[in-house]
Amino acid sequence: MKFGVLMFPGSNCEHDAYHAIRKVLRQPAEFIWHQSTDLKDCQAIIVPGGFSYGDYLRTGAIARFSPVMGAVRRFADRGGLVLGICNGFQILLESGLLPGAMLRNRGLKYVCRQVSIRVENARTPFTGLAGEGDVWNIPIGHMEGNYTLDTDAFQRLERNRQVVFRYCTPHGEITADSNPNGSAANVAGICNPRGNVLGMIPHPERASEPLLGSEDGVRLFQSMIQSRSQV
Amino acid sequence: MQANPAITAEVLEQHNLTHAEYDRILSILGRSPNLTELGIFSVMWSEHCSYKSSKLHLKRLPTQGPQVLQGPGENAGIVDIGDGYAVAFKIESHNHPSFVEPYQGAATGVGGILRDIFTMGARPIAAMNSLRFGPPDQPRNRRIMEGVVAGIAGYGNCFGVPTVGGEVVFEECYSQNPLVNAFALGLFRKDRIFYGKAVGIGNPVIYVGAKTGRDGIHGATMASAEFDEASESKRPNVQVGDPFLEKLLLEACLEAMKTGAVVGIQDMGAAGLTCSTCEMGGRADTGIEIDLARVPQREKGMTPYEIMLSESQERMLLVAAKGREEEIFRIFRKWEIDAVAIGEVTGDGMLRILDRGREVAEIPNRALTDEAPLYRRPVAAPARVPPSPTPAGALSNDWGKLLECFLASPNLSSREWVYRQYDHMVRTNTVQVPGADAAVVRVKNSRKALAMCLDGNGRYCRQDPRVGAQLAVAESCRNLVCAGARPLAATNCLNMGNPEKPEIMWQMTQVVEGMAEACRALGTPVTGGNVSLYNETLGEGIDPTPVIGMVGLIEPLSRLRGSWFVREGHRVVLLGPLVGQPTGYSSAVRHHLARLQPSRGNGTDLYTGWVGRLPCPPLDLDLEVRVQRTCREGIERDLILSAHDCSDGGLAVALAEMGFSRFGAGTLGADILLPPTEEVGEVLFAEYPSRILVTVEEENLVALEKIAALQGVPVTPLGRVVPEVLSVRRPGSVVLERSVVSLEEIWRNCLGGLFADPL
Amino acid sequence: MRARVYVSLKKSVLDPQGKTIHHSLQNIGFQQITEVRQGKFFEIDFASELTREEVQAEVEKIARDVLTNPVIEEFSYRIE
């Protein structure tokens, strides 16, 4: 499956995602410049992490005006797979492709560390190879991962099973202590109602080789590949 | 030429120039300088740019070796790591700016060192920082530290370089003068190195990056003068960093370099446009002529003086091959960065500055660089401080409590509160995250990885600057060796007081001597560094603090080792002496321990307050080399499974640390049996150098002992890895016994607890 | 003409930065403070050819579409 990795000014995890796709998963991948509207026949789009436009206004706020985001929206409307990682998740929120917004982390500081997340919905194209309740070890690195949404909309999100990942203890319990940023109901990743757009704060590309301490992220990419090979 | 305001004694003093220096300017020019020229001389001849007090001494450092591709003198040193790859690395201080504006001062320090690396064509792949503050129980010190750490994080995280290691030290002497030293390392192919040389007469000189504003004018001269109360109020304009622009600048510069149209490039650091023009010309023996009217400007009405001395960040100067400018401009347009031809390379060796065609300054380039004044300042050893008498009175025997006290010291506790704020994983190369002896970053598409660390010890250097510097070099090499690396080369930052004081100059000569000896013995040439002088406030100097940055190669990557216990049942072995020359350590520590108030924590930092003042241990360089060789060979032959050096806090702290949990793994303890012959306090807590704790499989112990015997290195099997409990026994008695979880909690929560109340 | 746009978190959204500043002000002795909230502002200068109405229209658009995230923020503005 061919992956497209977007490049915004200030993205800095695009090479990491590219490396995971090309070298670890051995799938074709291409970079797509923010000024472009041509998604180059990719079957999945990764909106990578980093600091698009320095995060100077609000995270993801400026990137959403890029020409490429118009193309990504049309791609998503047609059912294409879109994965937003960290800053990419924030861009998807700002673009309205996913509901909600990010606040500054509860501790007000950038947090970089390994966390555990629990797979809450294994019936998405991103988690098909996981079991529900599986615990993944995966790194985070962000200043604004404190997800928020008003109560009604949040209930809808839960009802639709759009919460895909939650922060948890290494044993899979959802506790306040295992929440690294104050995110509502420990949310670490959500999808759209149709399930083809996923935003997540943790970095699967940083958990894709044994040398990096975890390979759990590979299952996410493999799930994506498998979901399309079944079509 | 400009109208010439009178150059009075006062004007000279404002520019930190002496009368003798002024006379020299007169004879170089054969006339009196105008104010712009005077400003240019003053920044280039400042301590910060000219190294006028230290240069003669630094010449004594070893700088050669088959691995060294570029020694001191360029923007960064370069070392060959084989298979066509090379790394560039360097360390820089940003002490004064970080005191004035902690966040921006530290952030721009990171920005500056990153530019030093990518200006050579290398992509930065790792950063580290060495930080020193006053005691963290004082709110002002905490506020400075909070700002500094946030600034380093803010810049490095946004730029996208992993900050993988460093050190944090608290000592009273840094209260008024924190030290912020930033290190960066970049990777490239060794046939793609770029230099800061303005070659090719007629080639265009191109300005790229941020617009010039009135930022930090006189920053370079400020960094060369002591702080006093007046400077608090007439503080100069501090620069604000723009990491987003720097990230674009990086990408654009590396892309431009690929075209082959760039013939020379240099970042604009301290002394901005002045320094980059005359240094690029000086190195190539050419002249440079620029017109200031073409320099992109952020503010209106800037004078030539201001434009030449501005320290606006995120700017570079490059020299292009004539006729190929457009290739470069196109790339900078793509990244939406200003790029403007502002002049050209000439053949006359002059720095010629025009303003709308009118000449405003003309100075020979070399007069500003190679021919800047050098001083052999007076040196005088201070009177020896008599060692504090061995205290009399009751001695405590509560070794478990002593270990807890040590682990609760801000100087020995976990640094997680700091490095958690740094993105240490971006670029997915970090195979040893912060928390180990050395950080390790792999080189993708190869079997190589790079190990690196920063080490300094002001408190030892205060007592014996020569041995202190040796200890710092030895420790940094030892740290790399523990990770499975072969140390390659060093960079260093000398943080000292006022060089006009003979005893400070004595410290410098001693530190350089010690560093040179140790680097020679350990085979790690010095490829560059930085000197930061005048680190004093109100006449009170800091401890002389050389910070060593060491870089080593791990190849193949399977030699990578962690500094923690791997599995229950492994043998725990000490390489190196169980004790060294007696230091009186044990009785002093026990004495203080006996007097310690039961309320552990709150302000009673036994380690920093008392132990930190005990004498500097002697170092046997020859033994050190052999211990490190033993460890390396043990790793290369797959005998040693993990290794941790014993440094601050001694053997006991190192043992505890080896058992602490890492993500996804539980805690492990050790069951240690000490021989009855030695004094417990000396073995466990004294800071003897040349000691490494390693773990091995039972059946490999003999093979390791053989290697050690060949090297003449003492080996002591101490015990084994067990679950959960750290216990130290002697035949017939228990010395200490603690659950590792409880020790870890003390260690892990110290800094976090101190900073729990945000300021 | 110059517009000043003030962006703050909606009252219903917890403001952790404001809370932290409040807390630390209390710690260092400012006991009489009952609440602190933090926000951002933007000073935007417009080319002088524009009329006040044109500026107003632009500012509203910029504030709504770019400067705020309506899920969490609200704005007010002033034209000088």
Add this chain to the structure above:
Amino acid sequence: MRARVYVSLKKSVLDPQGKTIHHSLQNIGFQQITEVRQGKFFEIDFASELTREEVQAEVEKIARDVLTNPVIEEFSYRIE
């Protein structure tokens, strides 16, 4: 009583955020903008027993000592 404290970078200091926002606004079609600068503001509520003068004195102190670094920032305030 409520005080509003506005903190901005001094005019001579680079404002990377303002500059980037300006640039992006231009890119998405707001061509008439000549400059953007960004700042922070704080709404501080004081207990009602305080007089206006007392509030003023506290606010000045807080703004000077806590909310700004005079090296790069300046402030203004309003009491409502």
